[in-house]
Amino acid sequence: MIALKENLIMKKLLLSTMLLALSFAYGQEKKEKLTIEKGTWYTSANFSIGHNSNEFEGSPETSKYFNFNFSPKVGYTINDNLIIGLGVGYGYSKSESGSEIGKGNSYKIFPYIKKHFPLGKKLTISLQGEFSYSYSDYSSNINSTPYERSTNQYFVGIRPGLTYFLNKNIALEANIGSLGYSKTDQDESSFPDRESDSFQFNINSTDLMFGLSYYW
16 A cells, blocks of 8 residues: 555655646746747647555565556647647556456547647646547456456546746646536446446546657
């Protein structure tokens, strides 16, 4: 649990540092405001990596977890500061706990519309509305007993974000959560199929992503 807390603390420190830097930039440049002009093309790649390792007092067993998410997208500016586009995503995870070793993969596709609200000549906050479909599979082996799970998930909602332009074409991005409705269908080996839905605001390792974008 210590490593997990350290991982979350590092993410919070990184986000806090970025927010402070952007606040300073806004204070310096608030007299001028950025415009992403109609007709501009846009592409970006967001990513996140997570890892933790836990040791249990009085036990030789440890648990380890690693995950990686990558999400490229492309878009076109249909009006000043308003972008529509399409994105895809891939994720991989691996966990080890005692005699259990599990691996998972996830795939995602999402059309979106993104509105930028300039705060200066380099900084914007944004709201991205999207509909997404994702499929994931997970398999593990517990004491030589195989286990498999597949999940279909649908999401509709918004993702707030920050964008800071290093120059006219290149910008840093941060997505800082999601708010919306999701529906999940899950199929597990040796268990009945399950369905669930929820409406909530999330900030976790899969919803906190940093990336690089290019405009031309």
